[in-house]
Amino acid sequence: MPGLVLRAELAAAEVGMPLRRTGTGPSCCLPDAGRFLAMLAAGCTGGTIGESGTGVGYGAAWIASAMPADCRLVTVESDETRVAAARRVFADEPRVEVIHGDAAVELISHAPFDLLFADGGRQPPDIVELLRVGGRLVCDDVTPMELLPADSPFRLSDPKREFFFRNPRLVATEVVLPDRRNSLLVGTRTV
Structure with missing residues (x-):
């Protein structure tokens, strides 16, 4: 486990933010989602x-923990307590900027992105525009289709899947995580 991740786990415990999804409310992304993000970040040279x-x-x-030395990360959070905790996690990491604010507003001025993790908060209205051509958009907190109850409205209409799979500027896929209970949606901007 990377040292930064261990520091973030401690910060989560300090503010009472669950590491895994247990009911409602905010929680940290799953470790397997984190590993997937690290793999994508490793390829963002100079990005x-x-x-x-x-x-x-x-x-x-x-x-x-995985991004190249010439890469930078801009992350936006609206909750002041969480921002303070995240800033402590990254206090020794000058390549990471933790911004307190509305992601729908703040991310626009830092674009274009090689990788964008839409993990929470209000998203920019045209989030694909924030990606470079070839940039990737990742969204977590998706239940695999096979696990949705037969009467789930998401079997007929799922806004997240529709956004990724019907957007003419994205080539997208769903990645089922090893626990087989959670998925990520991943899209690459083509135009």
Whole structure:
């Protein structure tokens, strides 16, 4: 486990933010989602990575632990307590900027992104425009289709899947995580 991730786990415990989804309310991304993000971040040579919904910095810690030395990460969180915790996590990491504010507003001035993790908060209205051509957009907190109850309205209409799979500027896929209970949606901007 990378040191930054361990620091973020401690910060989560300090502010009472669960590491895993247990009911309702905010929680940190799953470790397997973090590993996936780290793998994508490792290829962002000379690039800029963005994240909406920093929380205490758990997902950002996975990203920062793997991103190249010439890469930077901008992460935005609206909750002051979580921002303070995340800033402590990244106090020794000058490549990471933790911004307190509205991600729908703040991310725009830092674009274009090579990788953008839409993890929480209000998203920019045309989030695909914030990506470079070839940049990737990642969204977590998706239940695999096979696990949705037969009467789930998401079987007929799922706004997240529709956004990724019907957007003419994205080539997208759903990645089922090893626990087989959670998925990520990942899209690459083509135009």
